[in-house]
Amino acid sequence: MNALILTGSPKGRDSSSFLLGSRLGEALRNHGVTVRDEFAHQALRTEEGTRRLLDAVDASDLLVLAFPLYVDSLPAPLTRLLELAAERRTASASPGGPLLAVLVQCGFPEAHQCDTAVGICRLFAGRMGMRWAGALAMGMGGQLGGGFRKLPGGGRNILEAIDRTGESLATGGDVPGEAMALFSRPLVPRWLYTLFGNLGWRVQMRKNKARRPLAYRPYAK
Numbered sequence: 001m002n003a004l005i006l007t008g009s010p011k012g013r014d015s016s017s018f019l020l021g022s023r024l025g026e027a028l029r030n031h032g033v034t035v036r037d038e039f040a041h042q043a044l045r046t047e048e049g050t051r052r053l054l055d056a057v058d059a060s061d062l063l064v065l066a067f068p069l070y071v072d073s074l075p076a077p078l079t080r081l082l083e084l085a086a087e088r089r090t091a092s093a094s095p096g097g098p099l100l101a102v103l104v105q106c107g108f109p110e111a112h113q114c115d116t117a118v119g120i121c122r123l124f125a126g127r128m129g130m131r132w133a134g135a136l137a138m139g140m141g142g143q144l145g146g147g148f149r150k151l152p153g154g155g156r157n158i159l160e161a162i163d164r165t166g167e168s169l170a171t172g173g174d175v176p177g178e179a180m181a182l183f184s185r186p187l188v189p190r191w192l193y194t195l196f197g198n199l200g201w202r203v204q205m206r207k208n209k210a211r212r213p214l215a216y217r218p219y220a221k
């Protein structure tokens, strides 16, 4: 099996999306899958890069989209790539497509914030004739910045969810339901995440010499 793990964060290798995606890559490799990593933002910068990435999508048996939630949806270059892949597929449709799985995380505390983006990917799979394998979705993505080791409990739930998913996908299965549940479990109590989140914003405001209050909403009535 050939898997393509496509990171959709502009932060590339420094992103939480890549941290999660590369861990899934490791799990897949452990089960004999050949894994290739690509970055949507990088590839789309040139025509050659775009063509190579679309070829890689076509050649994969398993496509994994690893991305951050951006305004309830996918980062724009990843959306663009899906559009291009869909155009190409209708032009030269080969029957039976790869399996599509998603790894998505967001800054808000709740995993369900990712539902719309997951729905978009599921519809994309359907229109492309791909088999939808499911999604691992989590909130509190801001916590992943320091790597798994710095997470409470060493990120045990996340690692276990990814490992179980890798095992299942490697044999053509779906993302297991228990893995989805484990992955979406809050890493810390919601109040604690919000407290540190707000603190982080205040530090950034001070650094950038922003004078308006944090709750300033000039366009709200």
Ligand SMILES: Cc1cc2nc3c(=O)[nH]c(=O)nc-3n(C[C@H](O)[C@H](O)[C@H](O)COP(=O)(O)O)c2cc1C
Pocket: 009, 010, 011, 014, 015, 016, 017, 018, 067, 068, 069, 070, 071, 072, 073, 105, 106, 107, 108, 109, 113, 140, 141, 142
């Ligand atoms: C432009 C932009 C839009 C975002 N939109 C959302 C959003 O709608 N909901 C949310 O919960 N987080 C949102 N976030 C937060 C990111 O999903 C979050 O910071 C994520 O952990 C970044 O992951 P990465 O390191 O893989 O880029 C947004 C971030 C940016 C930069």
